[in-house]
Amino acid sequence: MKWYKYDIRDMSENEYDKWFSLMNEAKRQKVDRFHFDDDKKRSVVGEMLAKKAVEEFCGISAEDIILSAGENGKPYAENADVHFNISHSGNIVVCAVNDKPVGIDVEQIRNIELKVAKRVYTHDELFYLFGFHPEEEDFSILPDEKMLLRFFELWTAKEAYLKYTGEGIASELKTLAVNSEKILREYHEDYVISIYKD
Numbered sequence: 001m002k003w004y005k006y007d008i009r010d011m012s013e014n015e016y017d018k019w020f021s022l023m024n025e026a027k028r029q030k031v032d033r034f035h036f037d038d039d040k041k042r043s044v045v046g047e048m049l050a051k052k053a054v055e056e057f058c059g060i061s062a063e064d065i066i067l068s069a070g071e072n073g074k075p076y077a078e079n080a081d082v083h084f085n086i087s088h089s090g091n092i093v094v095c096a097v098n099d100k101p102v103g104i105d106v107e108q109i110r111n112i113e114l115k116v117a118k119r120v121y122t123h124d125e126l127f128y129l130f131g132f133h134p135e136e137e138d139f140s141i142l143p144d145e146k147m148l149l150r151f152f153e154l155w156t157a158k159e160a161y162l163k164y165t166g167e168g169i170a171s172e173l174k175t176l177a178v179n180s181e182k183i184l185r186e187y188h189e190d191y192v193i194s195i196y197k198d
Helices: 013-021 025-033 037-058 115-120 123-130 136-140 145-165
Strands: 002-007 067-069 075-077 083-089 092-098 102-108 183-188 191-197
Touching: 002 037, 002 191, 013 037, 025 037, 037 067, 037 075, 037 083, 037 092, 075 083, 083 145, 092 102, 092 191, 102 145, 115 123, 115 136, 115 145, 123 145, 145 183, 145 191
Parallel strands: 083 102
Antiparallel strands: 002 092, 067 075, 083 092, 102 191, 183 191
């Protein structure tokens, strides 16, 4: 398994044009519908990273790789025996590639309302988040840096698992307990990256 990280601010106009031109017509139209340039870049960079990852993993030229999406939007290469997954948040786009199913998620650490945690985390996950078993009033406090980091560690682990299975985020997160031994976690500046693999 390998994973890649790219900051959209590093993409030149020429690079953007090159990778945009390698996208299929439907994807180019989708990118063109985005209002903000950063949204366009995230989409093009995701495609670029996926094609570069599959190229390196399988020895197929990036120009020849055909990317599609299955049920629930899980991406795959039509002409390569490989598994990959893409995620983006803020300025960072990540991609993981493997010979077995893989899921990756990145989130920029930012302020959140802890009420969200009550809806998406299990009893044990809430204990990890707070450092104690929270009472109702604890969900109204302002989270400190350590809590925010833990919140996004848990969040990215669940997202990476759901992307690994291909279920998508329609699943009930609160009932989903992720096997932490199968999570590879990385940190980049104010981002948390979780990768789920066998």
